[in-house]
Amino acid sequence: MFKGKTVLVTGGSGYIGSEICRAFSRYGAEVIFTYSKNEKAAKALQKELKKSKAISVNMRDVKDITDKIEALPRVDVLVNNAGTSAVMPLALLEEEDVDLMLDVNVKGMIFATRAAARGMIRRKAGSIVNLGSLAGERMLDVPATYAASKAAAGGFxxxxxxxxxxxxxxxxxxxxxxxEGGVAKGVPDELRADFVRHCAAGRSGKASDVAEAVCFLASDKASYINGQKLFVDGGV
Ligand SMILES: NC(=O)c1ccc[n+]([C@@H]2O[C@H](COP(=O)([O-])OP(=O)(O)OC[C@H]3O[C@@H](n4cnc5c(N)ncnc54)[C@H](OP(=O)(O)O)[C@@H]3O)[C@@H](O)[C@H]2O)c1
Structure with missing residues (x-):
């Protein structure tokens, strides 16, 4: 499905991102992925996947994002997956907490897109998939700043x-x-049980559930799908 294509996945060292990289690799793509702190996971994934390359990018640093991504010879598909979350009640919020959330989840997404899209615009071809979250779409017990940042992915x-x-x-x-994992790792048991009770599939999601949806939307099979949100939530 992606033979001869280069796919860039931000946050490939994480729970969902690594599975997205594996899926694209299975479908024949050359996979380039970014990481930040988790160099160990990034190097292990690079070793695991045949045609892959890990690059360190600080998603809070617009210059770093731009320089590293624009240096890539070609990006056919961009997946904006890197993200962060933190539990922070409104009354205790400091400006730097909000800056971190918005820098990584919103600004990082926007400038990674700018850097990758410049080549796509020149070639008049490309596909971009952003990671939103149910947190940005429903009234849920989630950090409000995280919800705000993920709602931005839909508008963008x-x-x-x-x-x-x-x-x-x-x-x-x-x-x-x-x-099951990633930014949702620390979700309290009672909140997870509540989600599972309201989920038609009766379980939390797996990274592979998300990865298959990302590959589909990025592929030519979805050539008539544009500007859409695809919910991968087991039916809530
Ligand atoms: N897990 C869920 O339940 C869930 C639900 C809905 C949406 N999502 C979305 O799915 C995406 C992936 O999340 P995940 O659950 O897989 O989380 P994760 O395992 O924590 O992975 C997050 C990824 O983002 C990277 N990242 C974080 N801060 C960064 C920074 N400042 N600079 C560069 N990279 C940074 C991490 O890199 P390092 O680890 O190398 O630092 C890691 O690769 C996020 O956009 C998240 O909002 C997740």
Whole structure:
């Protein structure tokens, strides 16, 4: 499905990102992925996947994002997956907490897209998939700043899909529910049980559930799908 294509996945060292990299690799892509602190996981994944390359990118640093991504010879597919979350009640919020959340989840996504899309615009071809979250779509017990940052992925997706349509670039968004790991690792048992009770599939999501949806939206099989949100939440 992706033979001869280069896919860039941000946050490939994480729970969902590493599974997205594995899926694209299985479908024949050359996979380039970013990491930040978890060099060990990144190196292990690079070793595991045949045609892959790990690059260290600080998603809070616009210059680092731009320099490293624009230096890549070609990006056919971009997956904006890198993200962060933290439990922080509103009354205790400090400005730096909000900055961290918005820098990584919103600003990082926007500038990674700018860097990768410049080549796509020149070639008049490409596909972008952003990671949203059910947290940004429903009234849930989640950190409000995280919800705000993930809701931004939906708006960014729709407007950008419209802006880039004349360059033959599609932009879509995958909206995961509560997953088994990653940013959802510390979710209290009672909240997870509540999610599972309201989920038609009767379980938390797996990274592979999300990875397959991302690959589908990025592929030519989804050539008539643009500016959409695909919920991967087991039916809530
Ligand atoms: N897990 C869930 O239940 C869930 C649900 C809905 C949506 N999502 C979304 O799915 C995406 C992946 O999350 P995940 O659950 O797989 O989390 P994760 O395991 O914590 O992975 C997060 C990834 O983002 C990278 N990252 C974080 N801060 C960074 C920074 N400042 N600079 C560069 N990279 C940074 C991490 O790199 P290092 O580890 O190398 O630092 C890691 O690769 C996120 O966008 C998240 O919002 C997750």
């Amino acid at each position: 997706t729709m407007a950008l899909a419209s802006e880039l349509k004349r360059f033959n670039i599609r932009v879509n968004c995958v909206v995961p529910g509560l997953m």
